[in-house]
Amino acid sequence: MKPSLTAIKGTKDILPPETKLWQKAEWLCREVFEAYGYQEIRTPIIEPTELFVKGTGETTDIVTKEMYTFVDKGGRSITLRPEYTPSVVRAIIEHRLYLQASPLRFYYFGPMFRHDRPQKGRYRQFHQVDIEVFGETDPAIDAEIIEMADYLLDRLGVKNKKILVNSVGCSNCRPNYVTLLRAKAEEIKERLCKDCQRRLELNPLRLFDCKEPGCQAITQSLPKIIDYLCRDCLTHFENVRQWLDFYGLSYQIEPRLVRGLDYYTRTTFEIISLELGAQNALLGGGRYDHLMKIYGGPDICGLGFALGLERVLSVAQIKPDKEKLIYFVYLGEKAKKKSLQLCRELRRQGFTTLLEYKDRSLKAQLSRANKLAATWTIILGEDELNQGICQLKEMTSGQQKTVPFDQVGTILRTLEKDEKNK
RNA sequence: GUGAGUGUAGCUCAACGGUUAGAGCAUCGGACUGUGGAUCCGAAGGUUGGGGGUUCGAGUCCCCUCACUCACCCCA
Numbered sequence: 095m096k097p098s099l100t101a102i103k104g105t106k107d108i109l110p111p112e113t114k115l116w117q118k119a120e121w122l123c124r125e126v127f128e129a130y131g132y133q134e135i136r137t138p139i140i141e142p143t144e145l146f147v148k149g150t151g152e153t154t155d156i157v158t159k160e161m162y163t164f165v166d167k168g169g170r171s172i173t174l175r176p177e178y179t180p181s182v183v184r185a186i187i188e189h190r191l192y193l194q195a196s197p198l199r200f201y202y203f204g205p206m207f208r209h210d211r212p213q214k215g216r217y218r219q220f221h222q223v224d225i226e227v228f229g230e231t232d233p234a235i236d237a238e239i240i241e242m243a244d245y246l247l248d249r250l251g252v253k254n255k256k257i258l259v260n261s262v263g264c265s266n267c268r269p270n271y272v273t274l275l276r277a278k279a280e281e282i283k284e285r286l287c288k289d290c291q292r293r294l295e296l297n298p299l300r301l302f303d304c305k306e307p308g309c310q311a312i313t314q315s316l317p318k319i320i321d322y323l324c325r326d327c328l329t330h331f332e333n334v335r336q337w338l339d340f341y342g343l344s345y346q347i348e349p350r351l352v353r354g355l356d357y358y359t360r361t362t363f364e365i366i367s368l369e370l371g372a373q374n375a376l377l378g379g380g381r382y383d384h385l386m387k388i389y390g391g392p393d394i395c396g397l398g399f400a401l402g403l404e405r406v407l408s409v410a411q412i413k414p415d416k417e418k419l420i421y422f423v424y425l426g427e428k429a430k431k432k433s434l435q436l437c438r439e440l441r442r443q444g445f446t447t448l449l450e451y452k453d454r455s456l457k458a459q460l461s462r463a464n465k466l467a468a469t470w471t472i473i474l475g476e477d478e479l480n481q482g483i484c485q486l487k488e489m490t491s492g493q494q495k496t497v498p499f500d501q502v503g504t505i506l507r508t509l510e511k512d513e514k515n516k
Numbered sequence: 517g518u519g520a521g522u523g524u525a526g527c528u529c530a531a532c533g534g535u536u537a538g539a540g541c542a543u544c545g546g547a548c549u550g551u552g553g554a555u556c557c558g559a560a561g562g563u564u565g566g567g568g569g570u571u572c573g574a575g576u577c578c579c580c581u582c583a584c585u586c587a588c589c590c591c592a
Binding site: 100103154155156159160177206208210211212213214215216220221222223224289300303355364371372373375376377378379399400401402403404405406423425455456457458459460461462463464465468471473475476477485487489492494 | 517518544545548549550551552553583584585586587588589590591592
């Protein structure tokens with residue numbers, strides 16, 4: 095029978111041994127980001143609702159129907175963050191971080207909250223890894239973060255991925271294009287699906303997102319934004335492409351790639367998995383040149399991406415590092431005491447050891463050690479105790495040797511070293 | 517928010533509308549009293565998601581509800 099108290103819909107417990115994979119993935123991300131000069135930043139999970147209304151966009155789906163918003167005891171409207179970028183921008187402005195030497199490079203891990211209908215690769219509480227760069231206008235940085243993203247996914251053992259790149263223009267060229275697109279689309283409105291007719295009204299750019307084969311064929315003929323970029327945007331995009339070629343990355347220009355957040359300008363990109371279903375974007379991001387200004391900060395450009403950890407982990411081929419466990423097997427109260435003492439010493443020397451308080455047979459204890467995949471067991475009974483020794487058993491070979499108490503640590507260290515040299 | 521599919525032991529799954537709902541894996545114990553992995557034996561583990569209905573009889577059929585899954589939508 096299902097217990098009456100369960101995890102909230104769209105959320106889930108991450109249990110061992112799966113947590114090992116999370117740790118490993120997080121550690122790999124950290125290593126890669128630090129190698130590229132990023133520093134960790136941590137901001138609160140709850141933020142003023144207005145932060146997202148202003149930045150993410152008043153008309154976006156995220157803000158209009160997916161936020162976890164509540165009024166706190168002080169009467170303030172609080173929201174569990176649905177994305178991360180606005181928080182970083184807020185923190186930068188609040189602490190005047192833009193006065194430091196630019197560019198600023200930050201990375202971040204944490205849970206995000208969106209009230210979507212859960213499905214494969216989509217949860218209400220999900221985890222993102224996020225990087226942001228502020229104050230760098232050079233198109234080389236656009237390519238650099240894409241290169242870093244690609245490298246990170248390689249390190250995480252993600253195969254069958256594809257880089258999609260586009261430019262969505264800027265406040266100079268996009269409005270003209272949108273007007274043109276809307277006009278052209280109006281002409282063929284009848285042939286579009288119902289959803290697309292609605293998109294046409296709200297956000298014509300999203301027409302290209304439609305999955306109906308019919309619509310995809312029709313929208314092929316519609317004008318594409320990359321053909322209508324202003325000169326600056328076009329130059330920027332061409333530069334980004336040159337740098338991507340410089341890194342030897344294979345990518346696909348995807349004129350259909352538009353982002354769901356209002357603040358994007360120029361470069362947008364996604365890396366998708368070819369092994370996933372409908373929710374196949376492993377990470378997505380782009381440039382947001384005016385976001386800082388929207389919040390009343392200085393006019394400093396920014397860019398970054400967010401990576402969905404659940405999705406990445408579902409295709410990542412990573413294995414947790416094997417830990418060497420030393421399991422204590424003891425017989426009798428006196429042996430237990432001595433074992434605990436040894437156990438404590440070994441832990442202080444950096445070994446991973448385990449002693450369990452079950453008064454079970456030697457056989458059962460060894461069986462347990464086996465189940466836990468212990469590398470060694472230390473066996474201590476009356477006989478050993480009287481002689482001041484213990485049995486050190488190497489579990490894969492089954493070989494066992496007698497070791498005086500005061501030499502256990504040294505001998506284990508040599509054994510470890512020997513194994514490394516193999 | 518819309519649609520479809522699925523809910524049986526901790527996990528993976530059986531059981532034509534008909535005895536007391538079974539098996540494998542996992543757990544614990546024993547065979548083997550101080551030596552694990554293999555094998556055999558045993559134990560424990562269930563309000564068949566919940567509620568209502570049809571029926572002599574419901575895990576099975578019907579309705580409601582909840583949860584999960586997938587898709588739409590949206591996005592990481």
